[in-house]
Amino acid sequence: MEKSMIIICLLFLSYQLGFSRSNKKYNETIINVKIIDKNLDKTKVPVIILQTSECAFGGVEFIKSMNSNYEQVAVKEGNVFSISSSSDVFYMRIYYAGQKVPGGSYYWIDNIYIIKSGSDLSIYLDNANVRFSGEASVIPNIQSQIIKYSYKTSESQRKLLNDKEYLPYFQELDKSLDSALQLQLGVIESNKTILGDYYVKLLTANCYGYRYYSQLRAYNFELMQNELYFKTFKKYYNEKIKVRIIPEFTNDLLDASPMFTNFLIEEFLIVDRIGHEEYGPMLPDSCIRNILKKINTNHSGILRDKLLTLFALHTNRNENALPFFDEILFNVKNKKYNNLLINKIDVKRNNIPFKDFNLENETGEIYTLSSFNKKVIVLDFWFTGCENCAVLNEAMKPIVKYFSSNPQIQFVSVSIDKSKKQWLKSVHLGNYTHSEGINLYTNGEGSNHDLINYYNITNYPTVFVIKDGAMYSSLPPRPSPNTKPGQELSENALRLIELLEKAMKF
Known part of the structure; x- marks a missing residue:
């Protein structure tokens, strides 16, 4: 009897996690999205948007890599989405426009959920929460718990930035991000038994990626337009940020992490900016060449291919980067990333017939x-x-x-x-x-x-x-x-x- 109960529990846990990694052909993923927003303005029509990609990217690069954009006007009984995928998992961003543009951190562009292909999920949305139930709901539910503790800019930080008190701003931002990271790692620690070793490491990598990506992205934006900020940050980076300690992760984990590789690209951009004293809006070709050399020299295999693809997507509005796209396309061997580059960037090449309209x-x-x-x-x-x-x-x-x-x-x-x-x-x-x-x-x-x-x-x-x-x-x-x-x-x-x-x- 005791042995039978153990087997039943293991089967149930397997059903809830639903993340066995295999090479089978996947069925449609059925997602039923229900709105439970008590503050919903009945005079306005709420819209549900699910954006999906088979590439683990965050931020704008996720949008650029999208396979599909599913959009429906919300109905009371729920909205059913049928999502196709050719891999064991896909990555999904949820956007809910109800009474107003969502104010909750769950709908931010960097919050990408890992979804098992072929599963049957229900999602419950309001302006302050995203909750999952059904097959393979454990991982995205734990991600929602992690997102709950995401860093949020404070009024005091905005004031320091507006008053050009840059050093205190850097210090307070660091402190807030470290605090948010520890809370997020605490969620993973409390769920490590149900997550298993692989997803403990994957979500940990993602938390570290989100922590440093958020920091460097905020810095990079200001570095492009403010010389005083640039000089203050350069000193702070070399004395404080550069010497931080981050756990090491395997290439396959970083390939599956939406945020860690975005952080690596952001740091490549920051380091070359401050190294070349470039604080203008567009990176010169010398910086681009140096970053590509670093990626090709310091990384290999699928991680190198992912970083090259991310960099190409990140810089595809930079005219100085255009001459390097052929080189990037040649070096990216992974079929998924190579096809993405051809489909998303190659169509913009000069002399290619323009799409009719x-x-x-x-x-x-x-x-x-x-x-x-x-x-x-x-x-x-x-x-x-x-x-x-x-x-x-x-x-x-x-x-x-x-x-x-x-x-x-x-x-x-x-x-x-x-x-x-x-x-x-x-x-x-x-x-x-x-x-x-x-x-x-x-x-x-x-x-x-x-x-x-x-x-x-x-x-x-x-x-x-x-x-x-x-x-x-x-x-x-x-x-x-x-x-x-x-x-x-x-x-x-x-x-x-x-x-x-x-x-x-x-």
Whole structure:
């Protein structure tokens, strides 16, 4: 009897964990999502979004690697999602837009859940919690417990940063992140028996990755625009951060950790910035070359391939990085990562035929790629409320004026607004587009439109230059409304004009 009970308990535990690692063909994963938000505004329609990837990435790189984006308007009885996967686990981000944009840390872009393929799960959502039940629910439930203790920026830290008290800010941030890490490791320790050795190590790696990625990402953003911050941080990094102690993890664990490799990439970027005294917004090619050399020299196998892929995704909006993508693609041997690079980055190469589209303008007239035969197209993507899109529109005005009498150049703006009424209003106001251009609409599909997904557009505004139906430049110079004294156009505006004139001639 006692032996039978032990077997039954083991079978139940296996059912709940559900994370045996095998090479079988996987069935659809069925996920039933239910909203239990007591504060839900009944006059507004809540939306549930599940984003999935077979690559263990965090942050923006997860969005860039997505296999699928499932979106449904929430209904009372629950929303059923059927998710396909070709591996034993996949990675999932949950987004719930209810009464307002979620304020809870569970919906942050860095919180990626590990889900067993072929399982049957129920998920319960509100603005402050994510809870799982059913087959293979143990791991994601423990992840939710870990996320509960995620670091949150305090008002005192914001004040120190605003007051340019950088050293006290670094010290307080370190203390807060260390405190959050210890609480998260405590969750893993209290669940180590049910987790097993592999997932104890994997989730531990992820916690350390999240702790240092959060820190370095916050620093990296400021380093790009603030020289005083840069100098203070360089000293603090060499004296404090550089000497920290982090446990060692195997390559297969780091390949399966969404956050640890993101931290490694962020540190590569930080170290090269402070080593080369580069605090501008765009890394020079010398830094890019040095980072690639470090990855290829210090790492091997699947971890090297993952880091190279992450770096390519991270820098794919940096024009200085474009010449290195062929080298990265050649060096990445893992099929999963190689295919990802081909699908997500290769389509943006120059001289590759541009994807055809079928989009309407304000009056309902349909435009396709062939509508612009023998023209050079400056194609930008925007949405209402995008501040940087409005800034770019202002900066583009003198360029549009410069080419206003030239029939070879056509300016085309594509909106991802979901509301057609809002799009038409924004076009009329002229804050994001100019009257001389052609305005096109993605028919309410927004970021789910085929064209947006094909080019993996996650940052706005995004600008492409197209010539003869092919990509001419996926990273044209982006003009700025700010000019030096005595200049009518910014340096990048002049470079963009030069690029367009060259496109017309050759």
